[in-house]
Amino acid sequence: MKLLLKNGTVYQAGKLLKNDLLVENGVITALGTELKADSAQVIDVTDKLVAPGLVDVHVHYREPGFTHKETIKTGSLAAAHGGYTTVCAMPNLDPVPDTPAKVTAQVALNEADGVVKIKQYGAITAGLKSDELLDYAGMKAAGAFAFSNDGCGVQTAGTMYQAMLAAKKLDVALVAHVEDNSLLFGGVMNAGKKAKELGLPGILGISESSQIARDLLLAKETGVHYHVCHVSTKESVELIRIAKKHGINVTCEVSPHHLLLSEDDIVKNDGFYKMNPPLRANEDQQALLTGILDGTIDMIATDHAPHSIDEKTGDMRTAAFGITGSETAFALLYTQLVKQQQVLTLEQLLELMSKNPAEAFKFEAGSIFAGAKADLAVFDLKHETTITEADYFSRGKNTPFTGERVFGQTYLTMVDGNVVYQKED
Known part of the structure; x- marks a missing residue:
């Protein structure tokens, strides 16, 4: 044809x-x-x-286990609608793809129902929330391209260290949702002025940055490709900036909503604004924009996290964490950051959304050339x-x-x- x-x-x-x-x-x-x-x-x-198909290293397709939120078919159709041709699916599913057999089954399901190319993450630990290490070589052989516990931070340094050693040996990335559970205190939005105004419990920025600091030292020790999901604070950006200057093999992503919104945009107790990490202060938002301009932040990833309307409607204390993004990311970022604010050039935006993620994860994607x-x-x-x-x-x-x-x-x-x-x- x-x-x-x-x-x-x-x-x-x-x-x-x-x-x-x-x-x-x-x-x-x-x-x-x-x-x-x-x-x-x-x-x-x-x-x-006419652009290279966009590459999203962070999506949630909810199948199996949570198909009332999304399916592989609907999620991948949404990706195609947004201009994405390669996406990376997180493992917070039921069952969790944490064995070679489960990864094999998940990859087969992705290939059967997906309309775009779906790369599958394997879990870092059994069930995502334990400290039990896994058969990483077997999962890689079954089709896992990297390992992540997205949705859950790895709480024990020793567990993360051993997982990094295994990932380094296999030459795959260790992709981290960074969150120290002991610093959450039941928060539902950023711990700042808006949380006080709305009377809602806040999520401290150090719950993210403190775990990044730990992991960067572990990445230096192990030499693994360590990738940080959805950075959201100025301290996180600065830590990664320093780590790169010291030659640590770290990459990171930022989500569109953290670039385009801050806690100031939350005018009422509205579950649609509940996401993890939360919308931070204006100074954090500005630090993220600086980070993409100076190369500290490598790529933009949507963290496409669909939920049912019932799960998102009402009080932020009870609503689910998450925001969709596959279908809106490019248009919103182009309109606001390129066309209106002129923070980025179109060429820079395309690199952040196609070339850079493809290169960081060694995908055959992100470029247009004969062949x-x-x-x-x-x-x-x-x-x-x-x-x-x-x-x-x-x-x-x-x-x-x-x-x-x-x-x-x-x-x-x-x-x-x-x-x-x-x-x-």
């Missing part, structure tokens, strides 16, 4: 170039002006951006649209961004040359 994308602006090798792009049998075979191909299906992408697999996203940067709940493919509607006016809606997403999402004209 041949597809010819005509008259687009192609992001290639760090530059935006007016080019056509030819896809044959799932591979990009030519780039250039005035391309022609016999029997090719032509898609006119005039005034649109590459045709994992592509086409975005409409010209026309403004409204984010509406009716457009979501995800079962989760739990985002405060519904109703926002944005540019950069996805027009088309292609995986291995197959169109997996196309906006209706």
Whole structure:
């Protein structure tokens, strides 16, 4: 099958170039002006951006165990709707993929039902919350590309140290949800002025940064590729900045909502604003923006965390933690950080959402060149649209961004040359 994308602006090798792009049998075979191909299906992408498919190293698909929140099918359709072609699924499922057999079953389920490429995390410890170490070599052989206990911080330094040694031996990343449970004190939002105003218990920033400090020293000792999930505080950014200067093999991600919102945006006790880590102070938000500009923060990852409406409605004390993001991330970030505030260039945003995560985790993704697999996203940067709940493919509607006016809606997403999402004209 041949597809010819005509008259687009192609992001290639760090530059935006007016080019056509030819896809044959799932591979990009030519780039250039005035391309022609016999029997090719032509898609006119005039005034649109043709980008590498986005890469999200942090999603929750809830299947098996919690399919009232999301399924692999609905989650991956949501990813395609957002321009993502490669995603990494966290292991907080039921059953947890913490043995080679469970990883094998999960990978098979991902491949059967997913419409984008789904990489699967294996657990760091049995059931995610224990200190019991696992058969990491067996899980890697079964298809786990890295290990994480996302949703739960590893509480014991000795457990983390031994897991890092095993991950280093296997040349895979150890991906950490950093959270010291002894410092949580039942908090539901950032411990700051807004929590006091609303009369809600707060989550201390040091519950995150203190565990990062511990883990960075362990990563230095073991040499593992240590990746920090969803950094949210200025202290966390500074610790990672210092670690990189000392040659520690650390990468990290930031979520769109932490870049775009702060605790000041929470005007009432609303479960849709409950997420973990929570929306922090304005100074933390500014530190995150500085961190992506100076290279301390390597990538943007959504932490797409769908829940049912019942689980998110009402008091923050009882609502579930989490916010969706797959379908809104690129458009929101492009509109606010590139087009309006001009904090980032379009090229920088694309690197943070495609090239950088692919390189950090050694994925065959994130770049456009002749010979590459045709994992592509086409975005409409010209026309403004409204984010509406009716457009979501995800079962989760739990985002405060519904109703926002944005540019950069996805027009088309292609995986291995197959169109997996196309906006209706």
